[in-house]
Amino acid sequence: MKFIRLLLLGCALLFSLAVHAETMTIAAAADLKFAMDDLIHNFKSTHPNDEIKVVYGSSGNFTTQITQGAPYDVFFSADIGFPRKLAQMKMTASPVIPYAMGRIVLWSATRNASKMSLSSLTDPSITRIAIANPKHAPYGQRAEEALRSAGLWDKVEPKLVYGENIAQTAQFVQTGNAQVGIIALSLAVNPQLASQGGYWLIPDSLHSPMEQAYVITSHGAENPLAHQFVAYMNSTPARAIMTQYGFVLPSVATTK
Amino acid sequence: MMFLSDGDLQSLVLSLELAGSVTAILLLIGTPIAWWLAHSRAWWKVLVSVTVAMPLVLPPSVLGFYLLIAMGPQGPLGMLTHTLGIAPLPFSFAGLLVASVLYALPFMVQPLQNAFEALGDRPLEVAATLRASPLDAFFTVVLPLTWPAFLTAITLSFAHTVGEFGVVLMIGGNLPGITRVASLQIFDHVEALEYAEANHLALMLLLFSFLVLLLVYARQPARRQDGVS
Numbered sequence: 040m041k042f043i044r045l046l047l048l049g050c051a052l053l054f055s056l057a058v059h060a061e062t063m064t065i066a067a068a069a070d071l072k073f074a075m076d077d078l079i080h081n082f083k084s085t086h087p088n089d090e091i092k093v094v095y096g097s098s099g100n101f102t103t104q105i106t107q108g109a110p111y112d113v114f115f116s117a118d119i120g121f122p123r124k125l126a127q128m129k130m131t132a133s134p135v136i137p138y139a140m141g142r143i144v145l146w147s148a149t150r151n152a153s154k155m156s157l158s159s160l161t162d163p164s165i166t167r168i169a170i171a172n173p174k175h176a177p178y179g180q181r182a183e184e185a186l187r188s189a190g191l192w193d194k195v196e197p198k199l200v201y202g203e204n205i206a207q208t209a210q211f212v213q214t215g216n217a218q219v220g221i222i223a224l225s226l227a228v229n230p231q232l233a234s235q236g237g238y239w240l241i242p243d244s245l246h247s248p249m250e251q252a253y254v255i256t257s258h259g260a261e262n263p264l265a266h267q268f269v270a271y272m273n274s275t276p277a278r279a280i281m282t283q284y285g286f287v288l289p290s291v292a293t294t295k
Numbered sequence: 296m297m298f299l300s301d302g303d304l305q306s307l308v309l310s311l312e313l314a315g316s317v318t319a320i321l322l323l324i325g326t327p328i329a330w331w332l333a334h335s336r337a338w339w340k341v342l343v344s345v346t347v348a349m350p351l352v353l354p355p356s357v358l359g360f361y362l363l364i365a366m367g368p369q370g371p372l373g374m375l376t377h378t379l380g381i382a383p384l385p386f387s388f389a390g391l392l393v394a395s396v397l398y399a400l401p402f403m404v405q406p407l408q409n410a411f412e413a414l415g416d417r418p419l420e421v422a423a424t425l426r427a428s429p430l431d432a433f434f435t436v437v438l439p440l441t442w443p444a445f446l447t448a449i450t451l452s453f454a455h456t457v458g459e460f461g462v463v464l465m466i467g468g469n470l471p472g473i474t475r476v477a478s479l480q481i482f483d484h485v486e487a488l489e490y491a492e493a494n495h496l497a498l499m500l501l502l503f504s505f506l507v508l509l510l511v512y513a514r515q516p517a518r519r520q521d522g523v524s
Binding site for chain 2: 097099100102103124149166167169172174175176199200201202203211214215216217
């Protein structure tokens with residue numbers, strides 16, 4: 040009898056825990072791949088029972104999916120333009136909050152890219168250069184701007200191949216199919232990539248600023264965990280992780 | 296095509312070029328494979344059948360991933376092209392061709408194999424008694440009796456290649472006029488939130504697929520009457 044009571048008590052406890060556990064889904068631009076994994080890991084240390092799912096992809100694709108009712112609670116875009124568009128469509132439940140400025144780097148898996156500069160790209164031994172598709176990928180647009188500002192676009196364009204997002208661009212370089220790529224600094228500083236070839240930071244004077252922002256979607260409006268995570272993004276540990284991945288942070292998160 | 300941009304038109308033409316080339320290559324290599332599969336008694340025939348059928352069940356990402364690695368500078372295909380002095384396969388039309396031939400192989404081989412099996416050995420034996428060489432017999436006896444299967448195989452291979460997306464996305468590099476086929480162009484329009492443009496091109500592919508399948512399915516009853524399959 041005592042055993043059954045204990046069992047019932049145990050079940051009741053488990054049940055109450057299950058009730059308290061929240062779940063949320065984050066849609067994050069592919070440049071956040073490594074940083075977001077760390078952020079979630081750190082956030083979960085204070086929210087051990089909550090479940091956070093994260094989907095990485097291209098900001099444009101996420102925007103389309105969210106307008107069609109995708110069940111994402113928070114959307115981290117690589118470019119502030121996409122969440123602003125959602126805000127205009129009244130599909131958001133928070134202000135559009137800038138969280139970082141994105142930077143681009145030259146990266147190679149087979150050469151020492153830290154000794155390169157943009158003009159190295161005209162080297163005839165470099166036959167393939169990967170950038171993200173400038174048509175819709177924010178990192179691709181900045182890569183094109185930088186190459187144009189450096190006066191190299193016409194020489195380099197025939198060598199370019201286009202990744203669908205910044206992660207696929209890095210993958211083209213990592214497999215050696217492109218000798219060099221222009222990727223996000225946040226990916227290049229990851230130990231796994233940094234151990235191969237090194238990177239060279241492209242001066243941000245060569246491209247327009249890449250303001251990145253997140254927003255709580257209408258879907259996440261009633262999700263307390265979404266609001267907690269967004270508040271966490273302003274905390275010291277979260278900012279330390281973001282800085283560690285090369286993101287330049289706004290002094291305080293202001294709403295725009 | 297007043298409502299299609301130059302880029303859209305280019306991608307559509309590229310899709311048709313790719314599908315046409317793939318179908319021609321498959322006719323040349325798929326027909327002997329189908330013939331062999333229909334007539335061989337080798338114990339390892341089943342292994343060849345399985346290999347040919349694999350693309351029917353494999354996700355395009357599996358083929359795309361392995362091809363990207365294999366065609367890369369450290370991969371076996373990449374080393375082969377390097378030794379032969381050929382341009383690397385990734386991000387090239389030739390690369391898409393190799394991938395698409397592999398990916399559409401069952402659509403060519405399986406209908407042909409079925410037709411050859413249904414035909415049996417008899418018509419060929421008769422042709423042989425009339426002193427027809429095997430090649431002669433193939434063109435004068437087999438082809439006239441199995442052409443509906445050829446039509447099905449050609450249409451399906453062509454249409455399947457036009458409908459390809461995943462493999463092209465993974466090894467193509469999205470180069471306009473070289474690897475940016477119509478399915479990829481639609482994807483790019485959607486990603487850039489250009490829904491109207493995406494819709495125009497998508498609608499064309501929708502109509503195309505419907506007409507192609509109509510052609511294949513409308514033929515089915517006639518095939519039964521002529522007693523081939």
